[in-house]
Amino acid sequence: MKTIYIPNTCPREETIQTVESEVVKQYYKFVFLEFENQDNHNICRDIIEDIKSYYDMFLILKTSIPKDIKKVEEYFSYGIHGIYFNQEKGHYTKDEVEKMVYATKIFPSGLVFAKVEEDKETIDVLLNHKIIPKLETNNAQLIEYITQSKQYKKIYSKELIRFIPIYKDEVIYNLADKIKIKMILESINLRQKLMVKKVEESFNSSGL
DSSP states (O other): OOEEEEOTTOOHHHHHHHHHHHTGGGTOSEEEEEESOTTOHHHHHHHHHHHHHHOOOEEEEEEOOOSSTTHHHHHHHTTOSEEEEOOSSSOOOHHHHHHHHHHHHHSOTTOEEEEEOSOHHHHHHHHHTTOEEEESSOOHHHHHHHHTSHHHHHHSOHHHHHHSOTTOSOOOOOHHHHHHHHHHHHHHHHHHHHHHHHHHHHHHHHTO
């Protein structure tokens, strides 16, 4: 899947142009966004809102597992639709798994991902916790192991499997698909507006 890296000094117009040329023109409806400074919620939120104002696509934040579990809520308030935990190592401690599980309570089913090495044990742990394993290699056997598992099929609705083709290089969407994608995104966006209000109230009450 396509990843767009966004430096701190990158003009917002340039980011939109990059999305247009590298994502939209390739007919993708799914992209990972990686910010140089993802803790600046104003910059992240503004850029994400810019992208959403132009395009209907799933925006996934590419990040490491935060030390503070409440950061997951803050990331959701940026306006992203999902999160990809791109930990340098492909295996996880109990505490790290618990933080990712918390993300599955915030984000819609099928939109929480985690980097994984060629390790079936870790893959099973992630799937059992409703986290989608994202292989860094094109190991056909492991891809089939993931996509044919009962847990994987329980996580994804039939629509999301089609709209978020993490293990497919190319998918063609018809008009009906695009309408359904728009409806799903609007539903997520509504939840986010409520979350933004909740987070802002929390910031104000703590004096931040």
